[in-house]
Amino acid sequence: MxxxxxxxxxxxxxxxxxxxxxxxxxxxxxxxxxxxxxxxxxxxxxxxxxxxxxxxxxxxxxxxxxxxxxxxxxxxxxxxxxxxxxxxxxxxxxxxxxxxxxxxxxxxxxxxxxxxxxxxxxxxxxxxxxxxxxxxxxxxxxxxxxxxxxxxxxxxxxxxxxxxxxxxxxxxHWDIRVAAAVLSPDAKKVLSREGMKRTVNTSLFYTRWVESIPADLAAIKDGIMRKDFEKVGSIAEANCLRMHATTLAADPPFMYWQSTTLLIMEAVRAMRADGVPAYFTIDAGPNVKVLYLPEDEEAVQQRLRSVPGVQDVIVSKPGQGVTCM
Amino acid sequence: MxxxxxxxxxxxxxxxxxxxxxxxxxxxxxxxxxxxxxxxxxxxxxxxxxxxxxxxxxxxxxxxxxxxxxxxxxxxxxxxxxxxxxxxxxxxxxxxxxxxxxxxxxxxxxxxxxxxxxxxxxxxxxxxxxxxxxxxxxxxxxxxxxxxxxxxxxxxxxxxxxxxxxxxxxxxHWDIRVAAAVLSPDAKKVLSREGMKRTVNTSLFYTRWVESIPADLAAIKDGIMRKDFEKVGSIAEANCLRMHATTLAADPPFMYWQSTTLLIMEAVRAMRADGVPAYFTIDAGPNVKVLYLPEDEEAVQQRLRSVPGVQDVIVSKPGQGVTCM
Missing domain, CATH: 3.30.230.10 (Ribosomal Protein S5; domain 2)
Incomplete structure (x- = not known):
């Protein structure tokens, strides 16, 4: 028992x-x-x-x-x-x-x-x-x-x-990494469940979001099969932006992003411009997660830590499923 | 001649x-x-x-x-x-x-x-x-x-x-005002014409944007007729957010906003929460314009000037059409 x-x-x-x-x-x-x-x-x-x-x-x-x-x-x-x-x-x-x-x-x-x-x-x-x-x-x-x-x-x-x-x-096994940026505590909380519901009920773009998923899924699974990191990362990033776009077309519109969110997105784009393959994804809140490859761990951590408003960066490897002990 | x-x-x-x-x-x-x-x-x-x-x-x-x-x-x-x-x-x-x-x-x-x-x-x-x-x-x-x-x-x-x-x-005559926030010069330039074209050609949300215009137009013209500032402002703000949302669903996605853009948006929302009716609108770039009423000019200017990254605020009244001299 x-x-x-x-x-x-x-x-x-x-x-x-x-x-x-x-x-x-x-x-x-x-x-x-x-x-x-x-x-x-x-x-x-x-x-x-x-x-x-x-x-x-x-x-x-x-x-x-x-x-x-x-x-x-x-x-x-x-x-x-x-x-x-x-x-x-x-x-x-x-x-x-x-x-x-x-x-x-x-x-x-x-x-x-x-x-x-x-x-x-x-x-x-x-x-x-x-x-x-x-x-x-x-x-x-x-x-x-x-x-x-x-x-x-x-x-x-x-x-x-x-x-x-x-x-x-x-x-x-494919060792891709995820860095989570820890934001300053003044980052306000936003309604996640509420926002999802409002978007489904009122966003002019919501149906298109749903329609767009099968193509994203097929493409990202192909990327996973081929271990094509740029494909997986760019699809994840585009999918996240499309999800957040639906909130901007809700009635009334709303957004989860804060200024620090944008600074991190800009830092990730800047890393890519510098030749470091890194991609962001954002859930229903201001926090940003960054996908990258093991060899870039040092560079990614440093870059993210230098963003104003980022207090800490926690990195993670792929994890296992649920286990009973 | x-x-x-x-x-x-x-x-x-x-x-x-x-x-x-x-x-x-x-x-x-x-x-x-x-x-x-x-x-x-x-x-x-x-x-x-x-x-x-x-x-x-x-x-x-x-x-x-x-x-x-x-x-x-x-x-x-x-x-x-x-x-x-x-x-x-x-x-x-x-x-x-x-x-x-x-x-x-x-x-x-x-x-x-x-x-x-x-x-x-x-x-x-x-x-x-x-x-x-x-x-x-x-x-x-x-x-x-x-x-x-x-x-x-x-x-x-x-x-x-x-x-x-x-x-x-x-x-x-209806005296509503517009404050333009002047951003620090490190605000990067983004492709306006290019972005428009890419959005029309690739954004999954673009058709919905076009379809959404007649309702916005009818509502804002009704607001103008009634001099209903909150109606005019909120429709303008929602329309701007919906326009920018189309860029997030382009292929590849892109955005015109920068972190300062978000700080100004947050400042405008905070003004509204404080009882000052103010609304933002953003064209194809990082700059923000704020709509407000004459009696709030002092408050709006002060608030916007306090946003980090905002160097100056220039205010304007409604203007005349083209004149020959």
């Missing part, structure tokens, strides 16, 4: 941007990510007959409120499948995902919670089943079930049973 | 973005602008039988090369209409349009050149005819023929004869 799992976060190279079903967390488009070694969550779930309610500790602090309720609701799904609806658990999570780097810790968090919770109740899941379960906690978390390059297939069924992530077949 | 004309530049509130005919300068969409008192060009054209070629002085310096050729080609159109193809001229232009503020001096420049050139050759033009002529020198210049709010009707004819600007009827 006790299990521990470790899951890494992931960075989307083809963005998940828009839900077709809010409660089941079903996406409008396929997405593709790289799981990252450097950022992870370790979670232990222990079910206990003596507990009268769930207790959730995040980094050794008891959590209540909305975050607690989200974890309990998610555990309810697992309890239901194991037919143990009345059993409560103690959940202990430790996040190694610095929020200032702009990674959603929900991705590694729900992947670890799903794996540990299911194992603690003796449920045997295939990776696809685990991914579909994880998706219901946090959409992009379903990709963290796997290591390396991962595609989240949006699926078409109303019940979401065909909406899960799968491994992208790649010819052996 | 000698005439002098003065024309003001204008700022588009609904952007001209994309040509359907490169050589005749015919636009893909209607646009709407405000002519600005603070920025203008004065041009004297004197035809002289003794001249063996055109001479062109800009701010008292002789001009050659591409800029010279563009002026000569434009005068050729006027000479042709007057049936005086072999007559040469001395053209003296003085620009009161600081380039660092990011206004295209071509708008006021070609409007003044058209009016002075036509008058010097004794051609009698209606405002519409003058506007259609001016358009062939520089697209947005056709709007500078009129004062106040002006709409450039794209027209539908292949020869461009129905593509000219018209006055937007407004109920009396």
């Amino acid at each position: 006790k299990a521990t799992a470790k899951a890494h976060t992931n960075i989307a190279l083809i963005k998940y941007w828009g839900k077709r079903d809010e409660s089941l967390i079903l996406p409008m488009n396929n997405s593709l990510s790289l799981t990252l070694d450097g950022f992870y969550t370790e979670t232990t779930v222990e079910f206990d007959d003596d507990l009268t309610e769930d207790v959730f500790y995040l980094n050794d602090e008891a959590v209540s409120g909305g975050e607690y309720n989200r974890v309990v609701s998610f555990l309810d799904r697992i309890r239901k499948q194991a037919d143990k609806r009345r059993l409560h658990a103690e959940i202990r999570s430790v996040n190694h995902v610095p929020t200032a780097a702009g990674f959603a810790s929900s991705a590694s968090g729900f992947a670890a919670l799903a794996a540990a919770g299911a194992k603690a109740l003796g449920l045997q899941y295939s990776s696809q089943e685990l991914s579909a379960l994880t998706r219901q906690g946090s959409g992009s978390a379903c990709r963290s079930v796997y290591g390396g390059f991962v595609e989240w297939e949006k699926g078409t069924k109303a019940d979401g049973s065909d909406s899960y992530a799968v491994q992208v077949t790649a010819p052996g | 000698k005439a002098t004309a003065k024309a003001h530049t204008n700022i588009a509130l609904i952007k001209y973005w994309g040509k359907r005919d490169e050589s005749l300068i015919l636009p893909m969409n209607n646009s709407l602008s405000l002519t600005l008192d603070g920025f203008y060009t004065e041009t004297t054209v004197e035809f002289d039988d003794d001249l063996t070629e055109d001479v062109f002085y800009l701010n008292d310096e002789a001009v050659s090369g591409g800029e010279y050729n563009r002026v000569v080609s434009f005068l050729d159109r006027i000479r042709k209409q007057a049936d005086k193809r072999r007559l040469h001229a001395e053209i003296r232009s003085v620009n009161h349009v600081p380039t660092a503020a990011g206004f295209a001096s071509s708008a006021s420049g070609f409007a003044a050149l058209a009016a002075a050139g036509a008058k010097a050759l004794g051609l009698q033009y209606s405002s519409q005819e003058l506007s259609a002529l001016t358009r062939q020198g520089s697209g947005s210049a056709c709007r500078s023929v009129y004062g106040g709010f002006v709409e450039w009707e794209k027209g539908t004819k292949a020869d461009g004869s129905d593509s000219y600007a018209v006055q937007v009827t407004a109920p009396g």
Whole structure:
């Protein structure tokens, strides 16, 4: 009745941007990510007959409120499948995902919670089943079930049973790196869920975004197969810009970028002009992640650290999928 | 055989973005602008039988090369209409349009050149005819023929004869102001014509941009009629963001914004949050213009001057159409 799992976060190279079903967390488009070694969550779930309610500790602090309720609701799904609806658990999570780097810790968090919770109740899941379960906690978390390059297939069924992530077949290991710039704390938070919803509902460009995904996916998968870094990077960068463009055509329009965001984008373009292949990608916030090759690690770190407003740079290699310990 | 004309530049509130005919300068969409008192060009054209070629002085310096050729080609159109193809001229232009503020001096420049050139050759033009002529020198210049709010009707004819600007009827004078932020000189220049063309040819969002214009135009003209500043400002701002969004979906994607651009956008949003109605608009470059009401002039100027990277702020009232002296 006790299990521990470790899951890494992931960075989307083809963005998940828009839900077709809010409660089941079903996406409008396929997405593709790289799981990252450097950022992870370790979670232990222990079910206990003596507990009268769930207790959730995040980094050794008891959590209540909305975050607690989200974890309990998610555990309810697992309890239901194991037919143990009345059993409560103690959940202990430790996040190694610095929020200032702009990674959603929900991705590694729900992947670890799903794996540990299911194992603690003796449920045997295939990776696809685990991914579909994880998706219901946090959409992009379903990709963290796997290591390396991962595609989240949006699926078409109303019940979401065909909406899960799968491994992208790649010819052996490919060591590409991701640098996350940590912004100054005055970087304001912006509505990520809200923004996604407003874009789906009002952006004049949103349909075109959805239509543009299959071509991006085919091209980036071809790039991954060939280990063509410039192809993978340039498609990821273009996809990110196109995603952010949809917010500018929402009603009312909005944007996630801040001035530091632009300075980093400019630094990345300047590196390319200097012959260093580096590409940026940006999720629903001001933070920037930079893709680069191992031989350029020193140059990329130095360049990014020199950007005003960047406090730190955290680098990562490709990471593994969720593991139970 | 000698005439002098003065024309003001204008700022588009609904952007001209994309040509359907490169050589005749015919636009893909209607646009709407405000002519600005603070920025203008004065041009004297004197035809002289003794001249063996055109001479062109800009701010008292002789001009050659591409800029010279563009002026000569434009005068050729006027000479042709007057049936005086072999007559040469001395053209003296003085620009009161600081380039660092990011206004295209071509708008006021070609409007003044058209009016002075036509008058010097004794051609009698209606405002519409003058506007259609001016358009062939520089697209947005056709709007500078009129004062106040002006709409450039794209027209539908292949020869461009129905593509000219018209006055937007407004109920009396409306004193709304425009502040132009002058950026530090390290603000890089970006391809404006090139960018427009690349967007038309490759942006996945471009068709939607064109489709979105009629609703923007109807709404902003309604706002002008009612002197509803918030309506006019918010539509202009949304239109500008949508225009820039099309560049992010071009292949390859590109952007005109720099970090200072974003800082100014943030300052404008902060002013609104503080109860000062102010709205930004941005042409194909990093510079930002801010629309505001006369009573907020002090507050707006101060706020913009406090933005790092902004060297100066130049304010303007609505201006008149082209005048001959």
